[in-house]
Amino acid sequence: MKPSILPQSMEQQIKSLNKELKECKKAKEHLQHNELKYRSLVENANEAILVAQNGIFQYANPKAEELFGYPQKNITSRPLSTFIHENDREMVMQRHEKGIKGESLPEVYSFRIVNKDDTTIWVELKVKLFSWNNQPATLCFMTDITKRKKAEKKYNRVLESRFEGFMLLDKNRFIIEVNKALLKISGYSPKDFIGHPVDKFYDKTSVEFYSASPDHFSFEALFLADDGRDIPMLFSRSTLKDENHKIMGFMYFLTDLTDLKATQEELKRAEKQYRSMYQNAVQGMFQSRLSGELIRVNPAYAHILGYESVNEVLSLKDVADKFYFTPEDRDRMIRAVQRKGAVVNHELRLKRKDGKPVWILANIRYIKSDESGAILEGILVDNTKKKALEKELRRDRKKFRNLSIHNNLTGLYNTRYLYQALDKLIEESKLARAPFSLVFMDMDNFKQVVDTYGHLNGSQALKEVANTIKSCIKRPCFGVAYGGDEFVIVLPGFGKVRATEKVEQIRVQMKQTIYLSKAGHRVNLGASFGIATYPDDTDNREGLLALADQAMFHIKQTGKGLVGAIPDRTLFSNAK
Secondary structure, X not given: OOOOOOOHHHHHHHHHHHHXXXXXXXXXXXXXXXXXXXXXXXXXXXXXXXXXXXXXXXXXXXXXXXXXXXXXXXXXXXXXXXXXXXXXHHHHHHHHHHHHOOOOOOOEEEEEEEOOOOXXXXXXXXXXXXXXXXEEEEEEEEEEOHHHHHHHHHHHHHHHHOOOEEEEEEOOOEEEEEOHHHHHHHOXXXXXXXXXXXXXXXXXXXXXXXXXXXXXXXXXXEEEOOOOOEEEEEEEEEEEEOOOOOEEEEEEEEEEOHHHHHHHHHHHHOHXXXXXXXXOOOOEEEEEEOOOOEEEEOHHHHHHOOOXXXXXXXXXXXXXXXXXXXXXXXXHHHHHHHHHOEEEEEEXXXXXXXXXXXXXXXXXXXXXXXXXXXXXXXXEEEOHHHHHHHHHHHHHHHHXXXXXXXXXXXXXXXXXXXXXXXXHHXXXXXXXXXXXXXXXXEEOOHHHHHHHHOXXXXXXXXXXXXXXXXXXXXXXXXXXXXXXXXXXXXXXXXXXXXXXHHHHHHHHHHHHOOEOOOOOOOEOOXXXXXXXXXXXXXXXXXXXXXXXXXXXXXXXXXXXXOEEEOOOHHHHHHHO
């Protein structure tokens, strides 16, 4: 039987059906391609992606598995509340339920989860309501913010530990955060500050600017406290910028100046009593007990040592440990002051608050007091820049060696050069079997010069004495500014007899010289001298210095103004 011929309409339907089948196949392939593409995006995302529905996570990507420490089957088989820290559980679950109901909630918030190892992790959650299997669900994007939370906690701990008030402002200059110290100072609550401009809280007519730059400035003004008091306050503002140098906000530190103002008034009333101490505010000034307890210091003293305020310095305990690298440094200074009554341009290496060294030239006098024991009163000059220059100059020794090995005041060599030269001279003398002598020279009654004519004239007198020494010696002999009013004279090739003759020449020349004549004074100066000779007395540097010092001290005790040596060096055998 021949097949029947299909009607025209049936043929058209078949064509249409084939077309629809091709389009469905094409759509299915497109959907499969998109599914693979979006699945890849989700599976390889850098943040945890989860689907929450009916109190359970229905889906978790690999990053979520890494965050929680469980495979997906464990995450999707347990109530999501079991993963949330117990202190945040109620809040998170309430927000989840409200979100499912379509209620308005913050799109981003943070809370704590607990992973498989029972480790608490802070996460930031972004949520979006959507449909999953035709049911309402929330699409969750989780980011681990534990490190950020720890940094914020550390930041807040630092702020809360400060005695100063603190304000954080947004870029529109409205307050968004304050610390407890400011609340205590002002008497306000946080809500009194938040959302208000900072200039609401101080009297604009009382502003006195201290310093200003594009990103930092400070000023003093009367802060309006909650109880109606006007508190003198130092405002220090810094601008906060992002990596593109756009302003993000502002940071204020507020220091209550009430105590400082009271101290200033007290100083005015006691001006006569403290005039001698505070007449030169550029230099650091202090009074202390021999124990190290500070009685008074000026702001420059605190600044030189790296402290923010006088009160901070005065509140310190065990000052000797705070300011000195070794106790021997302070003990040496105390012995010198007690023995002489005063030291001039005494070099000290002190320790700043940050632990860095600061080099000081100190003029210190010893004051006896029947009421509270002896005290020390002095002036400190920061000599760190010169020391830093000396260190820099060592890199180019040929060009700048002269500066680094000479004393700035006298032009004589300094102790650094002395120690190097003595070591070299001992080796040379040992090879040549030749003697040399070292002279320790200490000014007599120099405290009277300082007390009578002042520290500046005292320094000038030492400079003129150095010129006397230089006029009496020729190379290879040299003089050294040893410290304060002490000098060392090194005489290569000089035995004890010849050295004694040379020192006698210096002593006589000093006696015949009128000092401070250019300043309108006529001052006679004298000194005591002690001699030690290599190798007759000792064969090492420390022994020479010790024996010469002891010989000089013996002269001081028995008459001053003379030249002496230790006849029996066995008394000082321990100096070797």
